[in-house]
Amino acid sequence: MTRPTAEPDIYLVGLGICGIDQITAETERVLRHAREVLFVDTGVATRRYLESLCPRVTSLFDESYADDGHRLGAYHHMAARTIDAALDHAPVAFAMQGHPIVGACAPALIRDAAGLLGLSVRVLPGISALDCVFAELLLDPCLHGLQMYEATDLLLRRRPLQADVPALIWQVGSLETRLHTQRRSRPERFTRFQIHLRRFYPAAHPVTAVFATPHPLMQSTIRRFALDEIGSHAHDLHAGFTLYVPPLHARPIEDAELCRLVDSAEHLRRITL
Numbered sequence: 001m002t003r004p005t006a007e008p009d010i011y012l013v014g015l016g017i018c019g020i021d022q023i024t025a026e027t028e029r030v031l032r033h034a035r036e037v038l039f040v041d042t043g044v045a046t047r048r049y050l051e052s053l054c055p056r057v058t059s060l061f062d063e064s065y066a067d068d069g070h071r072l073g074a075y076h077h078m079a080a081r082t083i084d085a086a087l088d089h090a091p092v093a094f095a096m097q098g099h100p101i102v103g104a105c106a107p108a109l110i111r112d113a114a115g116l117l118g119l120s121v122r123v124l125p126g127i128s129a130l131d132c133v134f135a136e137l138l139l140d141p142c143l144h145g146l147q148m149y150e151a152t153d154l155l156l157r158r159r160p161l162q163a164d165v166p167a168l169i170w171q172v173g174s175l176e177t178r179l180h181t182q183r184r185s186r187p188e189r190f191t192r193f194q195i196h197l198r199r200f201y202p203a204a205h206p207v208t209a210v211f212a213t214p215h216p217l218m219q220s221t222i223r224r225f226a227l228d229e230i231g232s233h234a235h236d237l238h239a240g241f242t243l244y245v246p247p248l249h250a251r252p253i254e255d256a257e258l259c260r261l262v263d264s265a266e267h268l269r270r271i272t273l
């Protein structure tokens with residue numbers, strides 16, 4: 001059970017995507033207050049910035065990841081280090097790229113372990129890659145909806161894609177493995193992926209791979225190509241890319257009666273008090 005205290009033992013915070021520029025004022029306030037910040041981020045200025053806020057800063061990246069090692073093992077290590085720190089000198093903060101709940105396994109493990117140990121946890125929102133992709137592509141998810149899947153999960157479950165709804169595919173550069181590597185991909189890595197998407201889109205369907213800039217002085221990397229050309233971009237598509245698959249067609253309005261009513265003042269009066 002989580003203790004009901006005003007101050008939690010553990011803060012889970014996101015650092016945003018673009019260096020330290022996207023850290024929220026709320027997160028900065030919490031980091032000033034933490035007795036240790038344990039972080040996973042490879043940005044050049046991140047460590048120095050965190051040290052300006054908190055006297056004890058621990059980078060978990062190098063000690064957690066090993067080439068060809070299991071990513072799950074790395075997340076367990078991050079969680080164990082954070083829980084140990086919280087038991088010894090709370091409050092502590094675990095800080096990672098983006099939003100701490102979006103595509104984030106270590107925070108989930110921390111929450112589970114904290115619950116068992118009676119440690120309290122508070123999650124603060126961060127700017128996610130999702131926000132950056134919206135801005136890069138000028139994509140408004142309220143217009144035609146949005147479907148999002150993790151790339152390997154999409155294949156494992158053979159999830160159907162809805163061709164009239166924009167799709168974002170996370171971790172497309174880490175396809176078909178739960179192990180960690182910094183090695184580049186071969187074209188063959190994308191064969192299953194391409195076959196699966198071809199069930200819903202034509203070979204020439206244009207897709208866009210986006211890597212939002214991790215540094216304010218650098219440009220984002222945007223690659224546009226036809227679906228059947230994805231293999232020829234394998235070398236480039238590292239683990240930081242998200243793939244955007246635009247809708248193939250728009251879904252027509254079916255409820256003509258409601259379509260007429262949405263502009264009617266009389267209807268509005270009928271459905272309001």
Ligand SMILES: C[S@@+](CC[C@H](N)C(=O)[O-])C[C@H]1O[C@@H](n2cnc3c(N)ncnc32)[C@H](O)[C@@H]1O
Nearest residue numbers: 098099102103128129170171211212239241242
């Ligand atoms: C494990 S998830 C972490 C997501 C992160 N917690 C967030 O809120 O954005 C890693 C995936 O996020 C996406 N991602 C991370 N950084 C990105 C960036 N700079 N540009 C585009 N997508 C990014 C990619 O799909 C990548 O494979």
